[in-house]
Amino acid sequence: MDAAMLQDSQAYRAGLDLPVLAGQVVTAAEFRDLLVSHRRMVRVDRRVDRLRGLQDLDTGEVFLTDERRLLDARR
Numbered sequence: 135m136d137a138a139m140l141q142d143s144q145a146y147r148a149g150l151d152l153p154v155l156a157g158q159v160v161t162a163a164e165f166r167d168l169l170v171s172h173r174r175m176v177r178v179d180r181r182v183d184r185l186r187g188l189q190d191l192d193t194g195e196v197f198l199t200d201e202r203r204l205l206d207a208r209r
Contacts, residue, residue: 157187157196162206165199 157178160168168175168188178187178196185198 157189157198160197160199162199162204165197165204168197 165186165188174191175188176191178189179185179201180187180198184201186201186204187196187198189196
């Protein structure tokens with residue numbers, strides 16, 4: 135892991151709101167599948183827009199889902 139990725143993940147843990155660039159919107163089910171996949175992911179939420187996000191550390195891809203749908207899908 136290079137220093138830039140480490141800084142990004144530490145900033146998230148510190149509660150700092152970093153800007154998240156555009157990403158691919160996925161369904162709640164797809165988001166959950168990404169969470170438990172073997173891909174190296176870090177959280178990149180867009181809280182202002184109520185979007186939860188994951189970024190693949192290897193490809194740089196960002197996956198976003200509406201947090202309200204994600205929470206509703208747990209039932």
